[in-house]
Every structure is written in structure tokens, then in C-alpha cells.
Amino acid sequence: MKKGRIIVLAIAFMAAIGAAMIARNMVSETETVTVEKTVGAKDVLVTAKDLKLGDTISEGSLKWQQWPEEGVTPELVTREKQPDAISDFMGSVARAPFVSGEPVNNAKLVKPGEGGVLAAILPAGMRAISTPISEESAAGGFILPNDRVDVILTRRMQVNNKDQQISETVLRNVRVLAIGQTLETTGEEKVASGATATLELTPRQTEILSLAQSMGQLSLSLRSLADTPKPGSTLDISEDKGSSVKVLKYGLPSQVFGVN
Numbered sequence: 001m002k003k004g005r006i007i008v009l010a011i012a013f014m015a016a017i018g019a020a021m022i023a024r025n026m027v028s029e030t031e032t033v034t035v036e037k038t039v040g041a042k043d044v045l046v047t048a049k050d051l052k053l054g055d056t057i058s059e060g061s062l063k064w065q066q067w068p069e070e071g072v073t074p075e076l077v078t079r080e081k082q083p084d085a086i087s088d089f090m091g092s093v094a095r096a097p098f099v100s101g102e103p104v105n106n107a108k109l110v111k112p113g114e115g116g117v118l119a120a121i122l123p124a125g126m127r128a129i130s131t132p133i134s135e136e137s138a139a140g141g142f143i144l145p146n147d148r149v150d151v152i153l154t155r156r157m158q159v160n161n162k163d164q165q166i167s168e169t170v171l172r173n174v175r176v177l178a179i180g181q182t183l184e185t186t187g188e189e190k191v192a193s194g195a196t197a198t199l200e201l202t203p204r205q206t207e208i209l210s211l212a213q214s215m216g217q218l219s220l221s222l223r224s225l226a227d228t229p230k231p232g233s234t235l236d237i238s239e240d241k242g243s244s245v246k247v248l249k250y251g252l253p254s255q256v257f258g259v260n
Helices: 003-028 117-121 203-215
Strands: 041-047 062-068 127-132 148-159 162-179 196-201 217-222 244-249 252-257
Touching: 117 162, 127 203, 148 196, 148 203, 162 203, 196 203, 203 217
Parallel strands: none
Antiparallel strands: 041 062, 127 196, 148 162, 148 217, 162 196, 244 252
């Protein structure tokens, strides 16, 4: 082999080795860049266990939990704004059900001194009034809180000089707030027992019910869920429009029909 060719091959071999070493150094010097993003969080007051309507807040009912800052609304209770919130809410009453881990807001708890839970769950302008019931007069005990009922009055009256029993519907489609001391039932409870039913009525309806209680025996007639009017709609209550209770107001008799 000629001397010149050997020199060319040697130079090519050395160049290949040099290129390999340069490439190796370039790979080893490459660094992996990791971008870290810290997500802001705040301590939000949440329930530590399930709470039913009317439950009292006690030790272990509430806790602080990290909450994404983007999801913190003004209605939520934060440690930043109310650091003593857990102790402040002790003794409060739940005016709505809570599930474990649900954020707490002031609107869903009634603090001591702000009135009872029943007053808290009443809509503005409505009244709560109780009436005695028995198993026979309350659909066999199957009427539950939040059901809708008609109130039927049974009484004696003189008709053609004869003493007769009559019944008439004095109130229709009213909401049951409680049976006895039960304000809420779970899915497992099928019957609510108690000697009284507390109804949600307008001020005028409370007058009618009070008068009807003094006139005879009251019974509750359970309505179908299909009869409950949807928001923005009205219920057809055209049936039995003749049923009425006579009310004396300012010394003058007037007829009050048993409709809402």
C-alpha cells in the first residue's frame, strides 16, 4: 500500500474518533429542564362528617381543608378571613343537609341566638302552625316532611233540622314541615310518627286552620307528587270550589274558600 494512502486513512480514522467524542460530550452536557408550577390554595371550612337538617355542630363536625384558590368564592368560610370559625360555629344548627367534605357557608348554619331551625327554613312571608293528628287522620303515618297535603275538616251541623256529619276541604296543597319533631327523613325511613303535623301556611291560611281546629276534627289527605306545581306554573285547584269555612271578621260573616 502506498504511503500516501495510509496517511489519508489515518487522518480519516482520527477525524471519525474526534467526531464521536464531540457528539458524546454534547449529549452528556444536555440538561433536562423541569418546569414547576405552584397552584395557590387556601384553607376552607368544610364538614368532617355528614350532617342532617337540624343537626347541631359539635366537636369534630367541622375541619379546615385545602381548596384551590380559583374555586374559593366569597360565600365560603376561609381561615384567612375567619380563623376562629370552628369555635364560632359551635352550637349552630344545620338549616340544610351537608355531606362530608362539603364547604360551609354562613347561609346554611343558624348560629345560637339567631332563632330555631324551623324559623330558619321557613320562606319569607310564610308561617308554621301545628295541628293534632293521629295515625288514622294522617294517611296511616305515611305522610312525611316535605309532602304536600290537603286539610279536611269533619264536623256536625244542622241540615234541614237534622244533625249530620259533613266534611270539606279547607286548605289544599300545603307543605308539611314536620311530623312530631321530625324535620327530615332519610331514604330508609318510610314512616314518620308524631302527634302533630306542622304545616307551612300563609298568614291567611293560619287563620283558616285555627278556626277549623275549633270546629271539628281535621284530617290530612296526602297529595301525589305529580300535583306539586313546577316553578313558574300554577296548580289547577278547580275541584270542590264549594267547600268553605265561614269566618267572622269585624263582626261580619264572610266565606273563605279552601284554596291557596
